[in-house]
Amino acid sequence: MKTHEGRCFMPKAAHKVVVIGHRNPDTDSICSAIAYAELKNKTSDLVCEPRRAGKMNQETEFILKKFEVTPPRMCTDVNPKIRDVDYREMPGIPGSTSLRRAWQIMRDQTIDTLPVVSPDGELEGVITVKDIATANMDVFDTEVLAKSRTSYKNILETLGGTMVVGDENDVCVSGNVHIGTATPEMLESVVEKGDIVILTNRYESQLCAIEMEASLLIICNGAKVGRTIQRIAEETGVAIMTVPFDTYAAGKLISQCAPISYYMTRENILKFTLVTPVADVTRVMAKVRHRYFPILDEEGKYCGMISRRNIINLQKRRIILVDHNEATQAVEGFDQAEILEIIDHHRIGSLQTSGPVYFRNQPVGCTATIVTQMYDENGVEIRPQIAGLLLGAILSDTLMFRSPTCTKIDEAAARRLAQIAGVDIEEFAAEMFEAGEKLDGKTPEEVFMQDFKVFMCGDIRFGVAQGSYMTRSNLHAAQKLLTPYLEEARNKQNVEDIYMLLTDVPKQESVVICAGRYAGGLLTTGFNCEPEADGSWVLPGVVSRKKQFIPTIMGAYQEL
Known part of the structure; x- marks a missing residue:
């Protein structure tokens, strides 16, 4: 451990591997990330941390609260930041340091810029070799000791x-x-x-x-x-x-x-923070001649120096993706990170990796089912808390076994997880769905973004949101709230068309509302039905976005 004036500089710890689901996360996305991160920590040398790529919906919040699990921290961007760079964690020097001593430090540490730091860690300025050379050339200033x-x-x-x-x-x-x-x-x-x-x-x-x-x-x-x-x-x-x-x-x-405080640069210092994107740093470095730049931590205190060489040796963030493999659904900056694994149950999408990765994709109703299998395969006991999360994810994704995506494997896993978690499936599912469909005090955007995904078909980018409801009255309330919002959502999400599936779980059908250039026509031709008087489309038997809605809509887009 290095210190300076009572301030500690601990060795920089290696960053944890981020286990994360898709944007606008649903229950499966978050619960599978939590469970899989725990499994990896028990079965590998990796240090994994579950994260979420967006705000949790009410259903997920209910499940985490019921099983007393702390929500994962938010992570909306995995673009490399300064904190991911192996920067130089050298202590700063006080402004009272002599020019001679500053030059000796530069010589011994092979660096041409030193940070001048107050006792409490505030960056006061920087002193460079050029500053010292200029001071030494000013031989006629016989008052320098007094003035400084x-x-x-x-x-x-x-x-x-x-x-x-x-x-x-x-x-x-x-x-x-x-x-x-x-x-x-x-x-x-x-x-x-x-x-x-x-x-x-x-x-x-x-x-x-x-x-x-x-x-x-x-x-x-x-x-x-x-x-x-x-x-x-x-x-x-x-x-x-x-x-x-x-x-x-x-x-x-x-x-x-003379003290370096007399010669140091105080104003317009080029500096970065730990969360400054590396891309921004690279652009700045390309425009100036400086070789070293000071870094400030989350509290605005000095914590190290960075150079072009540090940027060249950048170690990318390491991530594991769960419950998605579409580039449009992945966290921002995924293409600048090192993807180690993908665990998913959806169609193989557009996401590409720079090298081979462990990719597990199975035709089951929920990613949590795959994670449950992996616990068993590795001989790791599933804790009751984790079992509760995995169960909630399966019930959510399969609409309590009603979805056509549900398999016997999903149902068997859920019933076993329920025993471990000590809950009754029927009661738990009813509580979970009721918590998820509440609209009290929620804005249209909050309701719409609870489970929203973007897809690509050729050059056409479209978005599909889904909400599940146990009563028709709650479904109609959501429809009334969301219909006027769809055009605004389409513009915000920068998509050609946008769809909202309001799924009636007991009746096993979906009411669809939409906006966009092609959306209405594709619903009519794709599902061979006409719109209702209120401008919605009723799709009997359609409850799965993944297995029933997306394939049909994709086929309709391909025929445009």
Whole structure:
């Protein structure tokens, strides 16, 4: 662990593998992510964390609350951020650091930019090799120590000196620097009150400088200072230090004692945060000559430096996708991440990977059924909490075994999970569906986006949302709320057509409302039915978006 002024810099931990479902997540998407992340943590060397790509619906919230499971954290973007880069976690240096010491740090750490940081971690500025070179070239500025309020400590450190008279915590506040190798008579003509004088061991010159009320005498070659000179200096308030260098070397080094705060860049500092996208950083780096840039953490405190080389060595975020394999449904930035696995039960979609991945796709009614199988295959006991989540996902996706997507495998898994979770399937399903279809206080957008997915057919991009209802009155209430909103939703989601399936679970049919250029005509031709008087389409027996609605609509689009 590295520290600076009481502030800790812990080694940067490797990022967890994100297990995540599709955008606008449904119950299966979230519950399968939670369960699969736990399975991977128990059966592999990976450290996995379940995340969600959108807001949870009420049904999912009810299930997580019932089984006392903490909701996964939100993750809407897996584009690489600065936090994913192996940046340089070097501590900052205080503004009081001397130019000489700053240059030594740069030399030893092979870096040309140093962050200047306050004791509480605030970034105050940056100092570069160029700044130090500029300072060293300004040899005629004999007031630099006073103007920069250089501390005696800096002078002692830079010149390897020893304080003989005075306080090492004092600072230079006035005067010029003089090298007093001339006679006392010459000193009298150039030294003024408050000046700093670099001297040899000549008693007369030392006494003359004191009488001229110099503020500091720097005695070279490690010469001893007589007791009389020390006593007179103490009485007149003149500080004295001895250094091992000769007057030439001391004169060369004296300007390097100035604090870097005097020369550092304070304004318009190019800096990034841990959540700055790497793409943005790359664009900035391409426009400037700087090689290193400071990074701030979530609290706005300095935490490290980043360079072009760090960006080149970027390690992509690692993700596992569950319950989808469509590019249009995947979390933002998935194509910039390393996809390790895909666990799904939908048709094979448009998502592509840069390399081979573990892809498990089975024709069952729910991803949670596949995850349940994988627990069994790995000999891992399913905890009651996890069993409850998996059960809720299966009941949700299969509409409590009513959907044509439901298989005997789904039903068998659900009944076994119910025993582990200690719940009655009929009672649990009724509570779950009732929680999910409540409209109290919800906006049309919130209801519509509870389970919305985007699909592609050729160049046509369309969206399909679905809601399940146990009573016709709740279904009609949702229809009344959503019908005026569809055109706005179509524009917001940037789709050609948009559909909303309002599924009557007990009656096993769906009422469909739609908006868009082709939507109404495709419903009529695809399902061979006419619209109702209220502008909706009633599709008897259609309860599955995946197995019944999407294939038919896809076929209709292909015939356009």
